[in-house]
Amino acid sequence: MTIKDIAKLSGYGIGTVSRVINKQxxxxxxxxxxxxxxxxxxxxxxNGNARKLKRCGGNTVTIIMKGRHNSFFMEILDRITLLLSELDEVVSCQIIDEDGDEVAEALKFVRDKTSKAIIFLGANLALFDERMNELEIPCVVATTSARELAFDNVSSVCVDDEAATMELVQYLTGYGHKDIVVMGGEISDKQISFSRYLGCKKGFEKSGLEFDPDKNYMACRYSYEAGYETTKKLLEKNIHVTAIVGLSDTIAVGAIRAIEDAGKKVPDDISVVGFDGTVISRFYTPRITSMGQDINSIAKRSVELLMKHIHYTLGCEHDYAPHNLIEGESVRRV
Amino acid sequence: MTIKDIAKLSGYGIGTVSRVINKQxxxxxxxxxxxxxxxxxxxxxxNGNARKLKRCGGNTVTIIMKGRHNSFFMEILDRITLLLSELDEVVSCQIIDEDGDEVAEALKFVRDKTSKAIIFLGANLALFDERMNELEIPCVVATTSARELAFDNVSSVCVDDEAATMELVQYLTGYGHKDIVVMGGEISDKQISFSRYLGCKKGFEKSGLEFDPDKNYMACRYSYEAGYETTKKLLEKNIHVTAIVGLSDTIAVGAIRAIEDAGKKVPDDISVVGFDGTVISRFYTPRITSMGQDINSIAKRSVELLMKHIHYTLGCEHDYAPHNLIEGESVRRV
DNA sequence: CTGAAAGCGCTTACAG
DNA sequence: CTGAAAGCGCTTACAG
Structure with missing residues (x-):
C-alpha cells in the first residue's frame, strides 16, 4: 500500500494525498x-524512509543515554520523557554502552534525518570533536557541563559538582570527621570525576585538613561491586578511617556492605555518604546520607533549553541545577 | 556528498561504487x-534512507525494553548486548514506557526496514494481536512466555514463574513460617503476575496451609515505593505475620525498609524474601534471600533462538531458563 | 484547489 | 568487469 494506491482509490492525485497526509x-x-x-x-x-529521503529534517527528539547500570540516569530519563510527551514531542530513547561513542550514535540519527534535537544523558566530552560540525541540530548535555566545549548548538545542565562535593566533605568534617577517604572515578580532565576530585580537595582544605591523594582518594568505578571491593581493600590496610565518601550512591552501598562484612557497623564504626540522591539511598538500611542532584531541575531545564533551541534557535546556555544534601542515617558525630 | 560524487571522483559509474560499498x-x-x-x-x-527505501530488509537487531525502573531488565540487556556484539550484529536498544505499546514500536522498525529481528525485554502479551501479521521478522520475548500466542516467528525465554514462586513459598514454610503474606503485581490473565500468583497458591497448599487471597496476597507495583507502602499498610493492620514474599527484589527492599521503620528487625521479627536475584539483593543489608532468575541463561538462550531464526528460519521455540534460590540473611527459622 | 513531473540517493537487473 | 537506466515511495515547486 503506497501513496499511489491511495491516490487511485480516492480519485485524486498523489500530490493531493501527500498534502492531506502532511496536514498541509x-x-x-x-x-x-x-x-x-x-x-x-x-x-x-x-513509508518513513521515502519521507525522510525528501525531508530536510527529522521530527523526533532523541535521547542518548550512556550506560546500562545507572539508576540516576534512569530517573532523569523518566522525567525528561514525561516532560517531552506533555509537549507532544515524539521522543525516542537509545541506550549505548558506558564506553560507547555518543557522538557517532547522534550522527547516525542526524544523517538519517530522524532527529530534530538530541539530549545526551551522560557524555564524555573528549568525544565531542570536529564531528560536531556535522551535528547541526540543537543538543543538550545533561549531567555534564559542556561550557568549555563552546559549540553554539550544545547547551548543558548539571549540578556544580565541585561545590557539591566540597559541601559533602564539609558536612562530614562538621561532624568531627578527620580521617576521610573518598572513592570516585578516575581523574581525567574535562570529566565529572575531576570536578568532584577538586571539590573534595577544597572541602578538606577549607576544613583545615590536609588532602593527600594517595591517602584520601581511591579510584573506583561507579558500581556496587567496585564500591565493595575498594572498601574491602581499604579496610584491609587497617588504617584509621572514620568516614567514607562514595561519589555515587552505588559506591556508598558497596562500601556499607563491605563494612558490615568486616564485622563493623554503619554509622557506629564508620560513617558513609553517597552522591546522587537516587531512590536506593532512601530505601537502604541504614538510609544513606547523600548529596542529591536535583533530578527534577535537571530534567526540566534540559527540556526547556532544548525547546528554546528548537523554537527560537537562540544561542546555547549552560546551567547549574541545585544540589542538596539529603540526610539519612549513615553518619554519626565523632 | 553522494554516491554520484564518489562515482565522478573515481571515474567509475555509480553502479560500481554501489557494489563496492555493499561488498558485492x-x-x-x-x-x-x-x-x-x-x-x-x-x-x-x-544515505541510510535511500538504502532502506530500496533494500528488502534491515540489518540491525533491535531490543525493545519495557520500563525505565527495572534493574533486572537492565542486567539482561547488558548480557544480550554483549553476546550480540560478539556475533558482530548491529544492535540498537530502545526503551519504552512501562505501559507503552511494544508492538507498535516494533512495527515502526519493521516498516522502516531498520530491524532484521527484535528482542522484547518484557512484554504485555495482550498487545500481541493481529498487528503481529505485519511483524514478519524473527522475534524473541525475554522474561515472558509467548507459548500460548503461537505465532510462528515469536520465540520466548523465561523462568518457570509458577514453579519458582512455589519453591520460594515452600522455602519459607520449610523454615517453619505459616503466616506469610505475598506482595506481587495485579493478577490478570496471560501475565507473569498471574503465574506467580498460582505458584504462591500451590506453595501454600503443598505445605498444608490454606491460601486466602484476601489475607495472603496483596497487589503491589514492582517498585521500592510500592513495596514500602504496601508493607506499611500490612503492619498497620496488626495481624500476625512472620514472613513477607516480595515478588521482585524492589518490593522486598521496600518491605524491609518499612519493617525497620516500624521499629522491627529483619529477619528477627519478620523474614523477607525477594524475586529476581538482582545485584541489589546481594548488596543490601541484610542480604536478601531471593529467587534468582538465571540472567545469563535468559540472555544466552534469547540470542541463540534469535540467531537460529535469522539463519535457518526454523519454527519458534519456548524455553525455560533455570531459577535458583540465592540465600541471604533475611530469613530466620520460626 | 488539483495534477503531472522532477528529484531525493540509493540498488539492481540488464546490456555490453 | 562496468555503466546507463529504471525504480523504491515519497515531497514540492510549477502550471493550470
Missing part, C-alpha cells in the same frame, strides 16, 4: 475527508 | 581499491 493547506474539505477516510480504512502508513 | 562481487580489485580510497578520504557515508 490548499486541499478542499471534500478531498481531505475522502482521502482521510481511505487512509483510515486501508490502514495506510506512509 | 563483480568489481575489479583496481576499481575497488580506488573507490574505497576515495570513500575513505571524503568521509562518505551512504
Amino acid at each position: 493547506p490548499g486541499v478542499s474539505e471534500k478531498a481531505r475527508e475522502k482521502i482521510l477516510k481511505i487512509i483510515e480504512e486501508s490502514n495506510f502508513e506512509p | 562481487p563483480g568489481v575489479s580489485e583496481k576499481a575497488r581499491e580506488k573507490i574505497l580510497k576515495i570513500i575513505e578520504e571524503s568521509n562518505f557515508e551512504p
